[in-house]
Amino acid sequence: MKVRPEFSIMTTRAQPIDETLWQEFVASVRPRLAAGTKFTERESLASKTTMRVGGPARVYAEPASSEELRQLIVEAKRLALPVLLLGRGSNLVIPDSGVDGLVINFGHANWQKFEPQADGRAWAGAGLRLKNLCGLAIKAGLKGFEFLEGIPGNVGGALRMNAGAMGGWMFDVVDEVHLMTMDGDVRALKKSEMHVAYRHCEELHHAIALGAFLKPAATVESSEIRQQIDTYQKKRVESQPREPSAGCIFKNPTGTSAGRVIDEAGLKGERVGDAEVSTVHANFIVNRGHATSADIIGLVRKIRAQVKSAKGIDLEPEVLLYGQDWRDVL
Numbered sequence: 001m002k003v004r005p006e007f008s009i010m011t012t013r014a015q016p017i018d019e020t021l022w023q024e025f026v027a028s029v030r031p032r033l034a035a036g037t038k039f040t041e042r043e044s045l046a047s048k049t050t051m052r053v054g055g056p057a058r059v060y061a062e063p064a065s066s067e068e069l070r071q072l073i074v075e076a077k078r079l080a081l082p083v084l085l086l087g088r089g090s091n092l093v094i095p096d097s098g099v100d101g102l103v104i105n106f107g108h109a110n111w112q113k114f115e116p117q118a119d120g121r122a123w124a125g126a127g128l129r130l131k132n133l134c135g136l137a138i139k140a141g142l143k144g145f146e147f148l149e150g151i152p153g154n155v156g157g158a159l160r161m162n163a164g165a166m167g168g169w170m171f172d173v174v175d176e177v178h179l180m181t182m183d184g185d186v187r188a189l190k191k192s193e194m195h196v197a198y199r200h201c202e203e204l205h206h207a208i209a210l211g212a213f214l215k216p217a218a219t220v221e222s223s224e225i226r227q228q229i230d231t232y233q234k235k236r237v238e239s240q241p242r243e244p245s246a247g248c249i250f251k252n253p254t255g256t257s258a259g260r261v262i263d264e265a266g267l268k269g270e271r272v273g274d275a276e277v278s279t280v281h282a283n284f285i286v287n288r289g290h291a292t293s294a295d296i297i298g299l300v301r302k303i304r305a306q307v308k309s310a311k312g313i314d315l316e317p318e319v320l321l322y323g324q325d326w327r328d329v330l
């Protein structure tokens with residue numbers, strides 16, 4: 001099975017990280033950070049994800065600016081500490097043991113801007129929720145972003161995943177992405193310079209998306225956009241479960257949908273602990289209350305084995321196992 005490691009940038013280490021390195025990191029970085037930057041140790045991550053499972057981050061930061069972000073990642077790189085980005089946590093399963101890394105989130109308001117430009121484009125910060133992007137686009141009369149409305153991520157996560165719905169992909173509306181390399185350099189890349197595919201953006205495996213200039217399809221009356229969004233919302237409500245989940249667990253295999261083959265393998269309602277194959281949409285695993293990440297991984301294993309045996313198809317996870325590689329647990 002070909003599954004990419006989840007670490008997007010990240011100086012991965014084969015050995016466990018020596019605790020003294022974390023202490024050195026914290027002692028060196030903390031005094032240099034501005035008051036607006038959140039910086040904590042052993043921050044619980046479960047509540048920062050839509051699946052609501054997982055342990056803490058060894059170090060967690062919400063930088064207030066690019067300069068603050070640079071300080072964090074340059075120091076982490078110097079000490080060879082892993083860095084992970086966390087968006088809205090809507091495409092992740094966080095291991096019960098948490099992550100031995102520096103987890104960065106764009107929760108600060110400075111990353112959540114939506115700014116229509118004189119040239120017709122609109123700047124969207126990496127921390128802007130897709131839902132808010134759509135709401136602000138309606139107000140500005142900018143059409144073309146409606147398909148993003150029901151995706152519960154933010155702009156950074158949607159760029160990294162090339163999120164898509166209702167026949168559209170994130171990169172359909174991207175003109176230029178601004179990113180920061182692990183050396184702390186800021187670069188602007190045109191869409192044509194980037195390598196994107198189904199749920200994949202190569203450049204963001206090794207860099208941090210800061211935001212993007214997006215290209216609306218047209219300027220129209222707000223009511224026209226609202227109408228389209230309402231249609232999409234209705235479709236989602238009818239076809240997706242309400243319980244906590246991480247969206248579609250598996251990528252669609254060539255020529256069919258993962259939901260269909262899981263359903264045909266008789267797996268709707270199958271459970272491991274409190275993790276359940278949704279009875280509404282078979283490609284969703286839902287948390288029925290107190291699921292652990294071990295429950296979810298166990299259920300993923302079970303589904304893959306049964307679909308392989310019933311259909312001869314190898315399902316590949318779409319959801320990321322945060323800080324780990326699915327190959328190590330499946």
Ligand SMILES: Cc1cc2nc3c(=O)[nH]c(=O)nc-3n(C[C@H](O)[C@H](O)[C@H](O)COP(=O)(O)OP(=O)(O)OC[C@H]3O[C@@H](n4cnc5c(N)ncnc54)[C@H](O)[C@@H]3O)c2cc1C
Nearest residue numbers: 085087088089090091153154156157158160163164209247
């Ligand atoms: C109910 C539900 C419905 C969903 N429907 C859809 C759908 O229709 N279509 C779809 O494509 N997805 C869907 N998803 C999955 C998910 O919402 C998308 O993949 C979304 O784009 C993830 O964004 P996020 O901000 O939550 O990213 P996260 O889940 O937080 O992170 C995803 C990846 O992006 C990386 N990342 C996050 N921010 C950055 C950044 N700034 N720079 C670099 N890397 C970054 C993370 O490190 C991680 O590797 C759904 C999920 C749920 C729960």
